[in-house]
Amino acid sequence: MSSNGPPGPYDQVPAAQIPKATQTTSAQSADTAGMDRRAALRVGATAAMALGSVGLALALRDRGSEKKTRALPTIKDHRAEKPAGATDMAIARGPDPAANVRKVIEALGGMGRFVRRGERVVIKPNIGWNRTPEQAANTNPDVVGEVVRLVVAAGAGKVWLTDASVNTAEQCFARSGIEKAAKAAGATVIRPDASAFREVNVSGKLLRTGDVLFPFVEADRVINIPIVKQHGLSLASMSLKNWYGVLGGQRVKLHQNIHLSIIDLAAMVKPTLTIMDATRILLANGPTGGSLADVKQMDTIAAGSDEVALDAFGATLLGLNPNDVGFIVEGMKAGLGTPQWQSLKTVELGG
Amino acid sequence: MFRWLRRAYQVVFIGFFVFLVVLTTAGFIRSYNVQWLLEFDPLVAVTTALASHSLHRALLWSLVIIVPTLVFGRFFCSWICPMGVLHHALGFLARKRRPPDRVKQNSPRRSHKIKYLVLAVILGLAAAGSVQIGLLDPIASTWRGLATSVMPALGNLAFGMYQGERHFQWGTLITLVFFGALALNFVYPRFYCRVLCPLGALLGLLSKFSLFRIRKNQEVCKSCKFCGADCQGAADPQGTVRATECMVCLNCIEGCPRGGISYRFLPPMRSSTTKIDLARRKWLGAGVAGAVAVPFMRASDGVEPRPNPSRIRPPGSLEEDAFLEKCLKCGACMKVCPTGGLQPALHEAGIEGFWSPILIPRIGYCESNCTLCGQVCPTGAIEKLTLAKKVGEMPARPPVRIGSAFFDKGRCLPWGYQTECIVCEEVCPTSPKAIYFKLETITARDGSQKTLKLPFIDLDYCTGCGTCETRCPVVDRAGVRVSAANESRTPRSSISLTGGKI
């Protein structure tokens, strides 16, 4: 331990050379009392921090529970009771689309058959595409407006109008003329965004769960206003196919098995009433259309609660054999209706 | 005497740390908890808890460091931290000869405040949901440096002796950063620990409450300043001891020739200071800058909504947002992956995902009966999977998918070159195989008839493991490749309608 020269680091100076600590004075003892209190505070503060850290860590800890699968809602059956002897399906032809709508609804027994006072109703036109009414890719706005007016007049408590468009919603809702017509008639127009969807049970043969627009989860009655169009994959897009528009998520996957998917969706929704718009129909290059040369003026409206029957009728307008259309056959097999629309109690009204 | 104990601790802990890093190899790892030190790391616990609002259970171990630090001060930095040990050793080698020069080297500087600003930025980023400690946390950096730089270099030198040759994309960058930090010791010792280390800053803040501190006996002091000659923390024992910088290395105690320095319980307040001379607006500003940077990073990154097809994550990974809240980029999964397929991402996962793990099937595939990456992940960014869950049992229970394979028909030998092959079908590990073939008779160049087996992929069974791409005989761009689409962790990524979820 001893070394030559001045002490360097780590060399110990002999204890005799280190001055002793001096005696404490009275001033220092008063100081000591103060120091005791400060010491207690310091220990207390440290203890508090320690306990706080432990508490916080325990409170935040991952309880490791499996992600709880909450029960998903199921969409209710929206069908209305059919009064004895009521008409199943009505077809009207004439130059005024709104008048046609009034005629078919009257033939079916009036909107009161389908909508009770105070019920919440969602109306689903086809607003899929950024097209004008003349291009026949979306439902005719005059038809939509008239349906909304009738539903409001029947005393519905809430009338939503919505569709999950393929093109950008703002432009589809505007260019189709539907937003303006629906608002004027008194509907609450919902332009969907990411937060408008809820996960639900589809409980179909193929589809188990999916994201659906919230009005379809909350409404008491659902009214379908499709347009009649040719479709590249499914051959036609009419009533049954219109339910595509309630979906969010990765609905583009449904094309992998389009016919079964369409039926699963229609079976999930179980709508109250369908008013099929065949004022102008799209004969080719559907479902987007674009060229007026593909459009044919048919001035027809058909309505009823049997979507399979309505679609079979619509197929004939497109020049198709209903037995060739996969979803019509699947719909029949699934018990959603019959393609023999003539065998139902049908009323046809001229112009 | 306690200084020798401190040295023993240093040797033992870094030895054990490196031992476990070496042991993080398929076949050797057994049940060793190789991530113990990251689980002790308070910075990991604090940032991941801030970002994900929950504390991974294993990170409760950080209390073993936090509570003693509150009582004893910043002992972790010189008794346990492996990076600290490396810097201490290098600092020792780089130190000046004469004590007065050493005192100057180890004196406090204004730049020592910078680490508190770094901590503020990191906490700000974490509060906004982005965990970015991977770059600067000493333990995560040491892990990454060892796993992706030092061990591969040694292993490749030793001709693949213990793990086989390993290569990591742009590993040179990791090497430069790791050794760069170490090289800073030649500026002055423990440069990184004093100036940059956010963990040191966090422990320094906790030391404000320390009850045991270094104390200089003023009456005995002759101002020789030998105490400060080897001070690791630049804590100024010769003046007023800075308790937030003191690393309890105990060098000052031995250094004082008069025995005037001691480490004691509740020394007088005036003998030490816990003031960090940093204006409130500076560290508050740093924190806010960190938090505000997050939406900017996310908006300009282009990762959402078009994820990079090469961002194939390890099986068991959380969905990307949650994953980035937890991944430390420590490289443990890359080290343990038996095929070496897990690689540090560069741009594939955006700025936030820099150096996070992605599978590069051309380098290595995901071994179907292996769940090691989840086993070693310290924060649960890659969840632990059971084998049954990973492999699944079709059709009742689908497997965990990390992506899907697709044929490049111009490169594939049967499709593009009329040449027999189907190695991909042969090595496909699923049962039934996700790759199947159909026979087709074609007319070859010389006019003869040839029957080829043409391969197809069944998306319902393909897990994206990449064995096909790794083994495809077409070198460089393989004839069959894997992209991240259809990975099961991201519902939006699913391509196939099977399973029935839209």
Add this chain to the structure above:
Amino acid sequence: MRIFIFVVLAFIPPAFIGWMIQQGHRAPAQVAVAAGKPRASGAEADKTLLELFQGELGGAKIKDKVGLYDEKGLFDYIDGAAPIFIQRHYRKLAAAEMASADGADMVCDVYDMAEPANAESIFNAEKSATAKPVTDFPDAISGPMSFVFRSGRYYVKLTAFDAKAEAALPGLAKALKGKMK
């Protein structure tokens, strides 16, 4: 006192490392992946399937013959509904047009799903919201013009076309189930 602290501190690292090594040395628990059970061999299973249609069937009679449909044939028979059976490893379908004791038309589809788990899976998938369970007949549901049940690895769909046939379905179902072992 100092000695005591020194000893305690000296004790911590070896104790810690010893504990870690002891924890780590056990081999990790790995649940062995269950080996898939071997499927029933083709010819054997076909014979068993066809035998279900022989003998007493609650008064019903086969009209023509029992057709056997494998995966390819299934598409011809039920078209778009085929994938949901194929996904569940169905082995073969035996289908026959039948006539009840009083001459009403019925169709009987018996799916050999290879494993009871697959039969359970398809039964649950096809259950419609409007079907009702059947008293005294477990794992069966009846709906308008239809009776569906599962037993072991078989999944049976009986379809009627009028009210007379609808009444005969439960009898046929019971007879078939009795033959299934």
